[in-house]
Amino acid sequence: MTVEVKVEETLVAEVGVVPQEEPMKPVIENEKVVEGDDKVKEVAESESKPRAVEKSSSYKEESNFLSDLKEFERKALSELKLKLEEAILGNNIFKKEEPKENAEKETKVAEEEEKKEEKEDEKKEEKAEEVDEKKTEEGDEVPVAEEKEAAAQEGEEEKKPEEGCEVDKDISLWGVPLFPGKGFEGTDVVLLKFLRAREFKVNEAFEMLKKTLQWRKESKIDSILDEDICADLSSAAYLNGVDREGHPVCYNIFGVFDNEELYQKTFGNEEKRGQFLRWRLQLMEKSIQKLDLRPGGSSSLLQINDLKNSPGPVKKELRIATKQAVGLLQDNYPELVAKNIFINVPFWYYALNALLSPFLTQRTKSKFVVARPAKVTETLLKYIPAQEIPSQYGGFKRDNDTEFSSEDCAVSELILRAGSTGTIQIDAAEADNTLVWDLTVLGWEVNYKEEFVPTDEGSYTIIVQKRKKIGSNNEGPIRNTFRSNEPGKVVLTIENTSSKKKRVLYRFKAKKCSTF
Structure with a gap:
């Protein structure tokens, strides 16, 4: 099956295919109108050059491959992974919960403390003289040494996990293990998100990650x-x-x-x-x-x-x-x-955006795109292919669609100059075929009609949809079907009556009637 696109105007029409979709090869006819009753037709048959749909140039995600990171970004990632690993091994990711002891344990502890205090009181008098002698001989060296030793012990205690507590190396976020030692390829991706959110300031990113994990635990987000x-x-x-x-x-x-x-x-x-x-x-x-x-x-x-x-x-x-x-x-x-x-x-x-804009970072503002109703x-x-845009927003995607799937067929594009008329011809080479098509015009303001033209010159043309004017307030694409009883073609005619060029998007398919 072939599709023929015909444009009647004084300029050459541009026909293209939406990117990421299989290109089609329409035949383009340009009819130049001359004053008077005679018309001179200039026919040019050639492959149309694909016309790219305008896209945002800065839309692609930042790379998460180590080889693509800048030197300071790689360094920050390494530092964050080291801090995270130390925190996990030291059981310092989550806030420590105070153990709740029962009354019996509290009583036993109190009794033991009383006994210890009595023994300590007895020993205090015995050690008092020994301490005085040492202070006289060594001056203040003993207390200073004791303070240093105590500080060193405290530092070691902070690094080491509490006795009786198992190290949880299975801490994860969004289904991704966070312990760097596991070597999971998604760990870097998750950590880079926190680093980018804090402009690669390692300590701030680490605190943000800890707060997120604590919040998820307290709010029971995992369930x-x-x-x-x-x-x-x-x-x-x-x-x-x-x-x-x-x-x-x-x-x-x-x-x-x-x-x-x-x-x-x-x-x-x-x-x-x-x-x-x-x-x-x-x-x-x-x-x-x-x-x-x-x-x-x-x-x-x-x-x-x-x-x-x-x-x-x-x-x-x-x-x-x-x-x-x-x-x-x-x-x-x-x-x-x-x-x-x-x-x-x-x-x-x-008005609201103007008030908030000074308080937003450039990174945040770069992610905002605003479109008024007409656009x-x-x-x-620019961001979503036509077959993935819901029909209420001018795309071709419908709920529970039995005619098309997103991978079913290509979406093609036709550009109509101001005051020009374009035709899309869908070939039905065999009888007993059912043709189905989707069509939308950005901004509409066009005259539109559909007809079936038989191959046999002795047969009559059938009007599928009589000519009608479609205003700019039209929402959603046009979908229609036609069952052909003989070979021929369906011709879709779009007349651009506005002073601006129009973009026409369309797709179609044909099936033998027996398959429906």
């Missing part, structure tokens, strides 16, 4: 995936697909909280806000399970924050809960978000 929390919030945040670099994509939909009933159920009191925070942490732990925490792997997420219909900063409870969630995520999940994309941004966001699809396409 949070087994908890049933806030089932009503499944539409507020969820994982869906991957981006161009293989990062899992997490969508945060703030508009759901415009519903007053759900808002009160989620943020009505402190206990409910606590459950909301725990639910958000649970989602983060689910997201981490999809990461590849090894050198060269996708070890961070892409976050999409949809602010459409968001209650905004006027809702105090939402503002407080969001601030708490951001604080917990920043303190305990460093460098796990590659980009934070804010879409459908309302006017109040810009949502265009912005997402």
